[in-house]
Amino acid sequence: MMNVNQIKIALLLLFVPMLAIGQLKELSLFENLVDKTWCIEGEWKSGTAFKQEVRMKYDLQGTLVVVETKGFVDEEQTELGNRNHGIRQYDGSSKTIKFWEFDAFGNLTKGTVFAEDKNIVYQYYYEGEMLTEMWEYVDDSTYNFKIGSYIDGRWSDVYIDSVFKEKK
Template identity: 55%
Template sequence: MKIKNVVLLVLMIPMFVIGQDSKLSMFDNFIGKTWKADGNWGDGSKFKQEITFKYALDHRIIITNAKGFINKEQTELGLRNHGVRRYDKTSNNIKFWEFDVFGGLTEGIVFAEGRNIVYQYSYGDSFVTDMWEYVDDSTYNFKIGNYKNGVWKQVYLSTQFKAIE
């Protein structure tokens, strides 16, 4: 009887591990690559970012590090953001926290729409959406704006991220 229990337990372990990993699997294509984008905000100011994604804590969280402009004048590039993505069992959502060099914290939820990755969060009085729209395994269209019911009401930034590694 004990051997049957041990065998059953050994067979079940991979299912538990796969079940835990699958909540963050939408990020698999981002892992181990550096993603780079250049563009302009709607007001004409420059947008430049390089971001890396990696798993941590036995695939229970995703860590991101982003380089971008680190001064208001947008003349200096450096480590700008440090982010965490984690599945929350209580709310059944993937939550994110993004800490920036200016002392800010942005937090919200992340979900998939097909192969697209959607971030939603409050920013001041606005509810904002960032979308990584899948083009191919090394390219995503990237938008930030007001997105409701599958329609962009207003777009603040539209550019493209490409994998460079």
């Protein structure tokens, strides 16, 4: 027969994974992106080159999505390196997914993330302007990618429009 401490331990072992899975459910919009490498090349509206390689993984028992981004790390946009380190986390008090993106230039971008069907939508302020970044689902290996002004479900201005492809 089990004593009280053994019962407590058994219950703890049973419910702790359930808590982690419950948290993971809130981050499930990232499921198709996690543990894959995503590559993109394009051009900003200004004509400047854009190139990134993004890798996402779950961390801390599924309560975070950690994002590592390689991209241009110099103003001339000739040198590729570790450009961004990002975190996505579900905030139970506001019932939103929040993100923080730290870059190689000492900047921090923060905002919220939500799903529109299979699309992943980031919203944040950048230099005083509310921007939207969308990963628009095409198939499990392809996302159309846009950054711009997205109001009431419509793009009023687009700064970049390109495609993320899964690196095989």
